Each structure stands twice: as structure tokens, then as C-alpha cells.
Amino acid sequence: MTTIDTLVSARWIITVNDDNEILENHSLAIQNGSIIDILATQEANNKYQARQSHQLDGHALVPGFINSHTHAAMNLYRGLADDLPLMEWLQEHIWPAEQQHTNQEFVKTGTQLAIAEMLRSGTTCFNDMYFFPDETAKTANEIGIRACVGLIVIDFPTVWANDADEYIHKGLQLHDQLRHQSLVTTAFAPHAPYTVSDAPLQKILTLSEELDIPVHMHIHETIGEIDDAVAASGKRPLQRLSELGAISPKLIAVHMTQLQQAEIDLLATDACHVIHCPESNQKLASGLCPVQTLIDAGINVALGTDGAASNNDLDMLSEMRSAALLGKIATMDAQAVNASTALRMATINGAKALGLDTITGSLEVGKAADITAIQLDSIETQPLYDPISQIVYAAGREQVTNVWVAGKQLLNNRKLSNIDEKTLLADVAQWQQRVSTI
Secondary structure, eight states, X not given: OEEEEXXXXXXXXXXOSTTOOEEEEEEEEEETTEEEEEEEHHHHHHHEEEEEEEEEEEEEEEEOEEEEEEOGGGGXXXXXXXXXXXXXXXXXXXXXXXXXXXXXXXXXXXHHHHHHHHHTTTEEEEEEOOSOHHHHHHHHHHHTOEEXXXXXXXXXXXXXXXXXXXXXXXXXXXXXXXXXXXXXXXXXXXOOTTTSOHHHHHHHHHHHHHHTOOEEEEESOOHHHHHHHHHHHSSOHHXXXXXXXXXXXXXXEEEOOSOOHHHHHHHHHTTOEEEEOHHHHHHTTOOOOOHHHHXXXXXXXXXXXXXXXXXXXXXXHHHHHHHHHHHHHHHTOTTSXXXXXXXXXXXXXXXXXXXXTTTSSSOOTTSBXXXXXXXXXXXXGOSOXXXXXXXXXXXXXXXXXXXXXXXXXXXXXXXESSXXXXXXXXXXXXXXXXXXXX
């Protein structure tokens, strides 16, 4: 028998490979953080002797979810200013709170809280955009989760930098520090067309090509954003970005609730990625992203939660369900954004957007062992006819029992491995007391 690190056996393995294979009574063999074999459990027990074995009867194994757009540290602003439209929420509540409270310690605790929530919801990788990205990267590395850290850029001064040049300088320094990390990568993160002017955008686009990293940006989030841009320049934001050369396979365009057919055609021609944040879009009344139309045009659409301050959770299971249901009502087609599509949006499509699809996003030999186990034999998900449909339409995050990232178990029977929950909650309570004094 061959000795390996870990053998995980389950009732179903939902591979999310190109053929969307579902394997019953199979096992994943893991060595040095990677999947080295996928085979029937009976055969696996005869072939491998594992240092750690997990027999998860009644469970489905899926690729760890990829939260393709969030602001992790904003977990500490969860519920601070609810039931408001985007710009009022930002300008009158969130930005003043950030100016008063956001610092390195805030980002450390907020990111720990976000990662704890994401792991308990089955997320193994997140794409972040926030201040003090160095602290986000450090926290992600210490806990062991995969992350793409946004090198944020805004024209105006904040707690992180004074002007666009300083944001870019700090971002390049961080990229250089992280370039040999296996779990943490980087993306340029200019906040939005209305907060970043042409010169910094052009510099970012040049650097993005030189460093071969993505550009992650809020675009066409609300009708107000479009109207303001047209009033100021006579151009819709995507037209301006196209003229700057920003529409490319490196662009990760977040929200995209206001799109014309010509703009969809442009995104398809230039192979951009779109991140759909259905629950945040609903809560802020921003609009509906035309997900099925984008998919039909050949555009890669992934899924994100946005920050917990505007969602108010980081639950990718809930996000999949919302995406599937909204996709149907938006098109009046019950077959739109089906369960399998929603799962791909939460896994392999996110990996493609982040340039990580050769590493993660599906359960295949040679890929990282980023795995989420979901218990499906409970009352809430019985009877079961189709495990993917059950995961998307019925399962809750409380049914996520075990999570591995690069073969390391970070959630064991609902218990976090690398986070002291008691200490974390005490730190969060202290921040709640400070923020509530606004």
C-alpha cells in the first residue's frame, strides 16, 4: 500500500470538471497539498494507507467555494447602516466610519472574523478589496486560506494612502513581498470609475500587463453611477474604460447591473470576467446583473458576496441560491442560471477570473486539495434526488462540516482549526463598542 497524507471518502464527489462529473462512493487521495488520485472508495482503501482518513457518509465533497468579490475587514461594519441606497450608505455612513475607525488592527480583526465566517460557509479562497491589504495578506497566510489581495487605488486620501501615486507605490511594494507566496496572490483594485481618474488607470493597466495580474473594479453598479458619468463626460463608464484600453481578459468587473447589448458584446469580444453579487445588489437596490445573457454571450461570470456591511453575510451557499432564483425571474425562464451553473459560478468560474483555474476551482488530479464537505443526510436536505440541486436550493451553511485548503484541514466538524473563536469574539466585541460611538 502507498502511504499518503490524507484520504477523504464521501457519498458524492462533485468534481465541477469540464464534464460536471458526479462520482458516488469515491475518495480523494491527497499528498503534499494536492489531489493525487480520485477513485472508488473500496479501491482506495486497498491502495492507500493514509495518515489521516475521513469517512463522510451522507456528505458531498465540492470544490471549496471562491468568493470572487468581498471587502473582508468590513465584517466589523455589519449592520451599521442598513436599508439605505448605495451612495447615501457610502458617503454618509461607511466612509465617515472608515475615516474614524479603520486602521491596521481593525483590518486584522475584521479579516479574521470574515475568514472564520467564510470557512464555516465552505469558502476556501476570497478576492478582497480594502485598505491595509498587507494586513489582509498576513492574516490569510497565518490562517491558511487562499486569497487574492486587492492593491486598492483611489484618487482621494484615506487611512491607507494620500493620493493615487502612493496607493500604487504601496501596492507594488506588497506585490513584490507576496510574489513567492503559494496561497496569497494580488490584483490591482482601482475602486470604481467614479473614484479613479484616467492617469492612474492608465498606469495601472500598464503595470497589470507587465506583472500579469488582474484588475478588479466596481463597474456599472447603479443607474446613478451611469447618469453621473454621462452628465460629467457624455460617456458611460464602460465607454471610457474601453477608450483607455481597460477592457481585456485581465478585467474583473464587479456588479454590472446596468448593461446595454453593445456593452455585453464588448465584454464578450475582449473576454472580460464579471462578478455577480446578487444579495448586495438586492439590499442596496442597485439593480439586476443580466447573468444568463452574459453566459449566453460566452462571458465568464463568477459569484461574490460583496462585504458583510452590505449583504449582510459572506455565505456562498445563500449567494448561489439567490443567483439562481434571480436569474430565473430576470429572464422569466425557469431554466436560466440552473443549479449546475450556479455551482460553477461559485467555484471554477471564480478561479478563472482570478487566474487560478489551474490550481483550484474543481476537484481533479493535480489540483490543490481545496475541498468543502457538506452534510446532506439531514432533515433539511432529504429526500435527495440530485445532490447539486440540493446544495444550491436547500442546503444551509450550517451543513458545511469540514474544509481543507491545500490539503490542510481548517474546519473540522464545524470547529475552526487555526482561529481561537473565544479570543476573536472578544476582540470583535471591543470593536463593536468603539464603532457604536459614532
